[in-house]
Amino acid sequence: MLQVAQVEENFDLFVERLQKRGLTNAAEQLQELISLDGDRKKTQQQLDDIKAKSNQLAKEIGQLFKTGKKDEAEAAKAQTAELKEQSKTLGEALTSLQNQLLDRLYQIPNIPHESVPAGKSEDDNEVVKTVDDNTPKLADGAKPHWDLISEYDIIDFELGNKVTGAGFPIYKRQGARLVRAMINYFLDEAQKAGYMEVQPPIVINEDSGYGTGQLPDKEGQMYGITDSNLYLIPTAEVPITNIYRDVIVKEDELPIKNAGYTPCFRREAGSWGAHVRGLNRLHQFDKVEIVQIVHPEKSYDVLQEMVAHVEKLVKNLELPYRILRLCGGDLGFTSALTFDFEVYSAAQEKWLEVSSVSNFETFQANRLKLRYKDANNKKALAHTLNGSALAVPRILAALLENNQTADGIRVPKVLQPYTGFDLITRP
RNA sequence: AGAGGAGUGGCAGAGUGGUCGAAUGCGGCGGUCUUGAAAACCGUUGUACCGCGAGGUACCGGGGGUUCGAAUCCCUCCUCCUCUGCCA
Incomplete structure (x- = not known):
C-alpha cells in the first residue's frame, strides 16, 4: 500500500x-x-x-x-x-x-522500480540471461512429462480427481520420493544460505491476507474456508511474512531471513488448455519459499543475492534456464521489481516458470506495519522480499522430460543423496 | 465441545463511572558518586493521527452500545488459563 x-x-x-x-x-x-x-x-x-x-x-x-x-x-x-x-x-x-x-x-499497485520495462504482457518481459548449455538433444519419440508419468507410474492424476478433483495429483512410488527429496534439498540449501527454517500454518486469517496484499485484490485466487473466515495459503509468503505484522524490530536484527516449505493452493480460475496439462498448473503444489526483511538501503542488493541463490539451485539441478525481468504489465500487484526464473522443458518445448523473486520495498511493510527502529529510536518501514526456491512440480516436469533415457529417467546428482536412487525406473 | 476464570504500558501489577494515558515495582536511557564497575540516589522512559507551534484527538484484547463523562457498566467476537469431554 x-x-x-x-x-x-x-x-x-x-x-x-x-x-x-x-x-x-x-x-x-x-x-x-x-x-x-x-x-x-x-x-x-x-x-x-x-x-x-x-x-x-x-x-x-x-x-x-x-x-x-x-x-x-x-x-x-x-x-x-x-x-x-x-x-x-x-x-x-x-x-x-x-x-x-x-x-x-x-x-493502486506498487510503484515499479526504474529498471522495470514498460509492457503489456509476458511477451514484453526482458530476458536478462539464458543458460541453455544443459538443453538435451532428445531422441525421436521423446515424451512429454504426462506420458512419462503414466509410463513410470509415479503420479496418479485420476486418483487425485477421485479423491479431490482436477489439479490435485497423487504422487507415488519414486515420484513421491523425488518430491520429498526436492523439498529437503531446497530447505537444506536455504539453511546453508543463512535462512531460519519455519513451518507456518497453511491456513491464514483475513488480516494476514490483507497484510501481504492477497486481499482484497486477489480473493478469487485463494480457496476460502468460508465458515471460519480463513483461507488456504496460495504461497508461504503469506504466513511467513505475516509473522512480522505489527512488529518493530531493532535495526541490528536485520536482515531477517526465513525459509519454509508449504503446500500452496490456488484456484487458477479460468485456466484451461495445453498449459494446464500434466504438472504445468495445479491447484495444490509444493514450494519452498525464502523471505527476507531488510533495511531499505539494502533491499536491491538482497534481491540480487536471492536471485543468485535461486540460480544456484536450478544450475545444480542441471536444468537449462533463463532469468526474466518482468515488465510493468506482468509485474505483480505488490511488487516493485520481480525476476522470474524459467526452466526449459525439452519435450513440450516450453519455458516453465519455477520461481519469482521480488522486492516489495515498503508496499507490504506499510500494510503490515512492519518497521525497524534505528540507533536513535527513529522508526521507519522495512523492506520485504521473497522468492520461490523452488516450486516443485514444474521442476519435476522439466527433469522428467529432459532426463529421459532408454533405461529410465536420470536423477540429478544433487538429489541422489535425498532420493536414494539415481534412476527412475518402470514398474 | 461444555463449565468457570482472565486479558491494562517492554515485563510484572494496581485501578470497578469523573482532572486516569493510567499508581507502584522491574527493565531501558541519562546523570551524581567511583580508578572502573556494582550498589545507592536524582531525572527520564508507549503508539498513532492532526497542527508551523502552543497544543489537540484516539488507543487499557477487537468491534458495538449505555452515559454529560467508560480501563471501570452492557452486548458481541477473539485469545489465554483451570476443570470435564474428545483426539493425533
Whole structure:
C-alpha cells in the first residue's frame, strides 16, 4: 500500500512509473488519493476540536456535581447535546473518508522500480540471461512429462480427481520420493544460505491476507474456508511474512531471513488448455519459499543475492534456464521489481516458470506495519522480499522430460543423496 | 465441545463511572558518586493521527452500545488459563 505523503512528494515520478504498468489514469487516481486525504485531515481536525470541547465540558460537569451544584450541572448537560450531534456526524464522515481512502489505496499497485520495462504482457518481459548449455538433444519419440508419468507410474492424476478433483495429483512410488527429496534439498540449501527454517500454518486469517496484499485484490485466487473466515495459503509468503505484522524490530536484527516449505493452493480460475496439462498448473503444489526483511538501503542488493541463490539451485539441478525481468504489465500487484526464473522443458518445448523473486520495498511493510527502529529510536518501514526456491512440480516436469533415457529417467546428482536412487525406473 | 476464570504500558501489577494515558515495582536511557564497575540516589522512559507551534484527538484484547463523562457498566467476537469431554 502506498503512503499518501510519498505520493504527494513524488507525484510526477509515481505517475510515470505507474504508467509502465499500463495504468493510463494514474494521475487521476493519485490525485484522488491526495484530495481524499486532504478531506480526511480537515474532517479529523474538526472532529478533534468538537471532542476537545466535549471533554472540557464533561470535566466541568463532573466538578459541578462534586461540589453539589446540581442545577448548574444540569444546565451544562443541556449544552452537550449539540456537540454530541456534531461529533456523531463528523465521526461518520471521517470513517467514510477513511474507508474511501483505504479502498483507493488497496486498488493502486506498487510503484515499479526504474529498471522495470514498460509492457503489456509476458511477451514484453526482458530476458536478462539464458543458460541453455544443459538443453538435451532428445531422441525421436521423446515424451512429454504426462506420458512419462503414466509410463513410470509415479503420479496418479485420476486418483487425485477421485479423491479431490482436477489439479490435485497423487504422487507415488519414486515420484513421491523425488518430491520429498526436492523439498529437503531446497530447505537444506536455504539453511546453508543463512535462512531460519519455519513451518507456518497453511491456513491464514483475513488480516494476514490483507497484510501481504492477497486481499482484497486477489480473493478469487485463494480457496476460502468460508465458515471460519480463513483461507488456504496460495504461497508461504503469506504466513511467513505475516509473522512480522505489527512488529518493530531493532535495526541490528536485520536482515531477517526465513525459509519454509508449504503446500500452496490456488484456484487458477479460468485456466484451461495445453498449459494446464500434466504438472504445468495445479491447484495444490509444493514450494519452498525464502523471505527476507531488510533495511531499505539494502533491499536491491538482497534481491540480487536471492536471485543468485535461486540460480544456484536450478544450475545444480542441471536444468537449462533463463532469468526474466518482468515488465510493468506482468509485474505483480505488490511488487516493485520481480525476476522470474524459467526452466526449459525439452519435450513440450516450453519455458516453465519455477520461481519469482521480488522486492516489495515498503508496499507490504506499510500494510503490515512492519518497521525497524534505528540507533536513535527513529522508526521507519522495512523492506520485504521473497522468492520461490523452488516450486516443485514444474521442476519435476522439466527433469522428467529432459532426463529421459532408454533405461529410465536420470536423477540429478544433487538429489541422489535425498532420493536414494539415481534412476527412475518402470514398474 | 461444555463449565468457570482472565486479558491494562517492554515485563510484572494496581485501578470497578469523573482532572486516569493510567499508581507502584522491574527493565531501558541519562546523570551524581567511583580508578572502573556494582550498589545507592536524582531525572527520564508507549503508539498513532492532526497542527508551523502552543497544543489537540484516539488507543487499557477487537468491534458495538449505555452515559454529560467508560480501563471501570452492557452486548458481541477473539485469545489465554483451570476443570470435564474428545483426539493425533
